[in-house]
Amino acid sequence: MSTANIKTDLIGRKASAYAPASTGNVSVGFDLLGAALIRVDQKPLGDTVHVEFAEQDQLINSGEFAHVCPPDKNQNLAWIAYSLFKNKLTNPEQFPAVKMELVKSLPVGSGLGSSACSVVASLTALNRLFDFPYTDQELLVLMGEVEAGASGDLHYDNVAPSYFGGLQLMSPHQDTPVINLPNPDSWYWVVAFPGFSLPTKEAREVLPKQVDKSVAIDNAQYLAAFVAYLYQGEQTLAAKTIKDVIAEPYRADLIAGFKTSKQYLLAQDALAVGISGAGPTLFALTTDLTKAQQYKEYLEQNYILADKGFVHICQCATLGAKDIQVG
């Protein structure tokens, strides 16, 4: 069959993917640790992408946060991901154009891995549409590349959990790039987005280029102890070991109300309170659902500064985009 006929036959084929929000760093593993999130009320917290082979390329933005997406499709990370995906194929000429719909449900610059959500959902949907030309590992590398374009640096702590689900630690070995840590399933993550944006790029620029030896030692100790406690099944101790010595000292002042809320929540027995990703979302951990609801009410009244702000009670999602089927 000719290439033209193959292309015509493909028109109308569809695929979709949903990528969950994620919290990067989890305070204790700057750029190395991230968790996929699922709301306890089971409502979506992430982006969905629908793709279809079509006569002409097209990107449609829909959803609650469509208005914050760049109007030019070539500036939209979902479309940038598609361009990279197609350019790296060995046989791009054999495929028709693509119509893509991005259902943008996460605010941009939120600290909930919004850019990663769009990238992961689009690349996962495209891999399904094109019949899996890329392995998980190749896809992860593409995701990292697009995410780095948005944030200024290569970091996998949002794309990896959003794609694989769970609590993912980045491995130094390229052939096994992620380690799926035991899911701290007793934890409730209360995540509060105040309604204003803090671009990741900006929040990275305030960080020092180098750290003192004592900071490097503290960071290694907290992260190593955290991981060890998780493997020992000591989830409460692991949560109490969460401390950010790398980014929070420099970012806390960029986020109105963060320090006051953190102090209050710790006094109310939160196991840990930190900045989700680069902020401004705050997360608080507890194993007690009643307390999680109390923290939610407090944050709704004291941390939310704008209309589009929200507070959700979440858990670490077992599944990521790779295994979540849409529709």
Ligand SMILES: Nc1ncnc2c1ncn2[C@@H]1O[C@H](COP(=O)(O)OP(=O)(O)O)[C@@H](O)[C@H]1O
């Ligand atoms: N589909 C998209 N989703 C999120 N951000 C996007 C998208 N397309 C382009 N962008 C741009 O990428 C940047 C992402 O900002 P960033 O602070 O990294 O977001 P987040 O922390 O929420 O992931 C913003 O400048 C935003 O305008």
Ligand SMILES: N[C@@H](CCOP(=O)(O)O)C(=O)O
């Ligand atoms: N490790 C990154 C995480 C950024 O997460 P985001 O959700 O704010 O994009 C960092 O801390 O810069």
